[in-house]
Amino acid sequence: MTLTRRSRDWRGGVFRGLLLSSLLVGFVTLAALLVDVVSTGWGYVDGTLFTSPPSIDPAIAGARPAILATIYIGILLILFTVPIGVGTAIYLEEYANKKRWYNRLLELNIQNLAAVPSIVYGILGLAFLVRGLGLGRVLLAGALILTLLVLPTVIIAAREAIRAVPDSIRQGAYALGATQWQVVSRQVLPSAVPGIATGSILALSRGLGETAPLIMIGAVTYVAFDPTILGPFTALPIQIYQWVRLPQEEFRYLAAAAIIVLLGILLSLNAVAIWLRNRYQRRW
Amino acid sequence: MRASALTLLAALALAGCGSERESVDDGGGGETTAQSDLSGRVEADGSSTVGPYTTAAAERFRETNPDVRITVGVSGTGGGFERFCAGETDLSNASRAIKDEERALCERKGVEFVEFHIANDALTVVVNAENDWATCLTVDELKKVWEPGSKVDDWSQIRAGFPSERLRLFGAGTDSGTFDYFTDAINGEEGASRSDYSATEDDNVTVEGVSGNRGGMGYFGLSYFEQNREALKALEIDGGEGCVAPSVETAQSGEYTPLSRPLFIYAKTESFQRPEVEAFIGFILEHESEIAEAAQFVPLTDEQLEQARTGFEDATT
Numbered sequence: 001m002t003l004t005r006r007s008r009d010w011r012g013g014v015f016r017g018l019l020l021s022s023l024l025v026g027f028v029t030l031a032a033l034l035v036d037v038v039s040t041g042w043g044y045v046d047g048t049l050f051t052s053p054p055s056i057d058p059a060i061a062g063a064r065p066a067i068l069a070t071i072y073i074g075i076l077l078i079l080f081t082v083p084i085g086v087g088t089a090i091y092l093e094e095y096a097n098k099k100r101w102y103n104r105l106l107e108l109n110i111q112n113l114a115a116v117p118s119i120v121y122g123i124l125g126l127a128f129l130v131r132g133l134g135l136g137r138v139l140l141a142g143a144l145i146l147t148l149l150v151l152p153t154v155i156i157a158a159r160e161a162i163r164a165v166p167d168s169i170r171q172g173a174y175a176l177g178a179t180q181w182q183v184v185s186r187q188v189l190p191s192a193v194p195g196i197a198t199g200s201i202l203a204l205s206r207g208l209g210e211t212a213p214l215i216m217i218g219a220v221t222y223v224a225f226d227p228t229i230l231g232p233f234t235a236l237p238i239q240i241y242q243w244v245r246l247p248q249e250e251f252r253y254l255a256a257a258a259i260i261v262l263l264g265i266l267l268s269l270n271a272v273a274i275w276l277r278n279r280y281q282r283r284w
Numbered sequence: 285m286r287a288s289a290l291t292l293l294a295a296l297a298l299a300g301c302g303s304e305r306e307s308v309d310d311g312g313g314g315e316t317t318a319q320s321d322l323s324g325r326v327e328a329d330g331s332s333t334v335g336p337y338t339t340a341a342a343e344r345f346r347e348t349n350p351d352v353r354i355t356v357g358v359s360g361t362g363g364g365f366e367r368f369c370a371g372e373t374d375l376s377n378a379s380r381a382i383k384d385e386e387r388a389l390c391e392r393k394g395v396e397f398v399e400f401h402i403a404n405d406a407l408t409v410v411v412n413a414e415n416d417w418a419t420c421l422t423v424d425e426l427k428k429v430w431e432p433g434s435k436v437d438d439w440s441q442i443r444a445g446f447p448s449e450r451l452r453l454f455g456a457g458t459d460s461g462t463f464d465y466f467t468d469a470i471n472g473e474e475g476a477s478r479s480d481y482s483a484t485e486d487d488n489v490t491v492e493g494v495s496g497n498r499g500g501m502g503y504f505g506l507s508y509f510e511q512n513r514e515a516l517k518a519l520e521i522d523g524g525e526g527c528v529a530p531s532v533e534t535a536q537s538g539e540y541t542p543l544s545r546p547l548f549i550y551a552k553t554e555s556f557q558r559p560e561v562e563a564f565i566g567f568i569l570e571h572e573s574e575i576a577e578a579a580q581f582v583p584l585t586d587e588q589l590e591q592a593r594t595g596f597e598d599a600t601t
Contacts, residue, residue: 044305056340056578059305137372218367220329222339222356224346232327232355242358245486246336247511247580250305252488 037263041256049257053224054239058250063258066239069139069227070208070265073235076143077150077207082200084147085154086189089196092155093162094184114152121149122216130217137218139233145213150203157199161192194277201273205266211237236262320349324560329357330364330377331461332485333505334547337403337579338377341568344575352560360485361461362386365550369393374555375565378548379405379461379505383474396553398599400592402568403575404582406506406530407466407543410490410516412498417446420520420527423542426470429453429501434478439499453481454493454502460485466503469542491515506530507580535582547581553599562600569593 052062088110096103125145135141165188173183219234221242227233234242236258243255328338335358342354359367361378368376369390382390382399390397409426411418417439425443429436429451439446456463458475463483468474482493487504494500495515509518509530520527523541534540549568555561568575569592573583584592 046305048305054339055343056336218329218357218359220355220357221335222342222354224342225353232325232353245332245488247487247508249511253305 034263037256037259041253041258041260044253044257045260049254049261054222054234054242058248058254061251061254063236063239063254063261065223065225065227066234066236066258067261069142069223069233070236070262072139072227072229072233073143073146074204074208074265074269076140076229077146077204078200080143080147081151081154081203082196085151085200086158086196088151088155089158089162090184090189093159094180094188110152110155114156118149118210119212119216121145122213124148125213125217136230137220137232138230139227140229141217142214142219142233142235143229145217146207146210149210149213150207153203153206154200157203158192158196161195161199162188164195165191190280194280197276197280198273201269201276205269208235208266208269209237209262211235211241214238215241236265320563321351322349322560322563323351324353324558326352326354326375326555326561326564327357327373328354328375328377328549329359329367329373330375330550331361331379331547332358333379333405333460333462334377334403334549336507337547337575337581338375338549340578341564341571341575344571344578345564345567349560349563352564354564360459361464362459365389368397368550368552369395371395371552374552374558374561376550378550379545380465380468381546381548382550397550398553398556398595400549400551400565400569400595401546401584401588402549402572402592403547403579403584404535404588405545405547406532406535406540406582407462407469407503407545408506408509408530409501409503409519409521409543410494410509411519412494412500413515413517414498415517417449418442418519420522422522423470423524426521427472430455430467430477431471432476432478449499452493452497452500453478454490454500455481455483456487456490456504457483457485462504465545466543469545506532506535506582510580532582536585544582551599556599565596566600569596 048060048062050062050067051064052060053065054063055061092103092107096106098104122145125141125148129135129141129144130137135144169187169191170183173187178186214235215238219238220232221234221238223232223234240255240258240262243251243258326342328342335356338354338356342356345352345354356377357364357373361380364373364376364378365382365386366389367373369386369392371393376397409421421442428434429442430453436442437451438448439451440448442451455477456466463477464474467477471477482489484490487508490502490504491508491512494502495512509516518530520529521540521543522528523543525539525541528534528540530540530543535544538544549565551561551565556565569589572589572592576583
């Protein structure tokens with residue numbers, strides 16, 4: 001009995017094996033990277049890294065301005081992307097008439113924008129924000145350009161979340177005499193919060209890891225003072241990029257340490273996303 | 285899945301056993317120097333080679349002028365001049381002298397500037413540490429390897445008597461001043477180079493490449509060789525008057541030709557009216573050798589320093 005079952009199931013076994021190995025590719029690569037970075041950089045994650053400005057001397061170099069700037073950019077990014085992204089998603093899902101050609105064009109464009117390489121946004125930022133609007137090479141310009149970069153992702157995630165709210169909820173609310181405003185603000189949005197939060201935070205993580213557009217709009221590599229919104233800035237990915245290029249070997253360890261800090265920031269953001277999802281999740 | 289990844293990370297963090305940072309010998313931290321009340325901003329951009337020099341200078345300057353905010357970018361020598369001539373920066377770092385077309389651009393935009401020769405560097409040609417056949421190459425031999433259209437791909441083609449070993453070339457990317465200077469000195473024309481080599485703006489990639497290939501050859505500033513002495517071997521260069529090894533001494537004395545090069549900071553004349561910019565340049569010229577050493581460059585000779593200081597006085601009076 002078992003013998004015949006086994007011989008009949010070999011295809012299933014092979015398939016399962018293939019699936020497992022594709023899982024391993026991602027997992028082993030990630031684990032190897034993490035082990036390498038942590039073992040190289042852990043000794044350099046110390047007080048100096050968080051409190052000192054960068055220096056030509058690896059013994060006293062830190063990344064305080066870069067860490068602060070990355071946190072500032074993160075906060076601005078949330079403030080800019082969430083209202084605009086969620087607003088766009090609500091319009092597209094709840095208000096837009098999908099039979100109209102301009103709404104379909106809008107949708108198509110948003111999908112395409114999500115696939116535009118980040119360096120292109122950098123060039124746009126340089127031409128439009130830094131030089132065109134005369135904003136200059138400041139932290140705000142960096143945050144704005146990253147906003148444009150992650151906005152399509154946030155919109156798509158928020159739309160998915162809104163679409164996942166069962167129509168019966170909306171119909172039920174209408175049946176009780178609710179207006180569209182009441183339906184959206186009291187039923188649809190609260191139900192979509194977990195999905196929107198997860199999507200936004202994952203998009204934010206992506207934005208914080210970006211280097212190319214920030215280099216393009218002229219984030220500098222040596223800033224010894226704490227960043228301000230309208231002042232020159234550097235960011236963690238740029239600090240890492242710069243340290244890797246320097247001749248002294250110790251800077252490679254510092255770069256690894258800065259990667260650990262960046263990973264720490266991203267992982268805690270992801271943790272917040274998971275917590276939000278679990279706290280507000282509803283099942284129908 | 286995600287939870288296990290987090291646990292893994294935590295376990296790694298606990299088991300992490302990287303090298304610790306050396307204890308800090310805080311030179312001069314104890315004595316308090318009189319602090320100036322200068323404030324304002326100084327913006328520098330340009331060569332990634334000179335970047336560490338300006339950074340080292342800014343760091344030291346900050347000890348006595350904590351309110352002057354100096355920023356340093358590394359857009360490359362060419363990229364730096366582009367911003368400089370657009371009037372966006374006060375100082376432009378350059379690992380070569382300004383080109384005529386850049387000079388013309390600055391003129392068109394009405395940006396006047398003063399050139400300061402602030403340090404020297406010895407462009408070092410490196411080979412693999414196991415390379416026991418080549419110790420010295422002539423400029424002609426280097427040209428044979430690097431000139432445009434060169435088909436040399438084996439060491440035996442460089443000089444009769446060299447063993448047959450596949451030649452692997454690593455060099456500077458075309459945006460860098462290092463590339464401009466090397467091609468000018470070796471191939472006789474700025475920017476003229478064979479293009480089938482691994483070009484990179486990141487000199488550590490060249491270090492990796494040359495130290496990983498028995499037949500590797502590459503070039504970069506002296507500091508990258510100083511930091512990788514075990515993994516690489518520097519070639520002596522024969523510029524017509526015998527073989528000379530790259531070093532601080534030979535670069536200063538001018539014996540190491542044609543690959544010893546001057547490094548520059550260009551300062552916008554208009555910015556000199558701001559006391560913080562003037563003070564910063566003055567500081568650099570006052571502490572030139574100390575800064576050059578910290579950034580691992582070859583300091584100026586007394587004569588060169590004298591010349592730079594005279595230029596500074598002319599510009600400020």
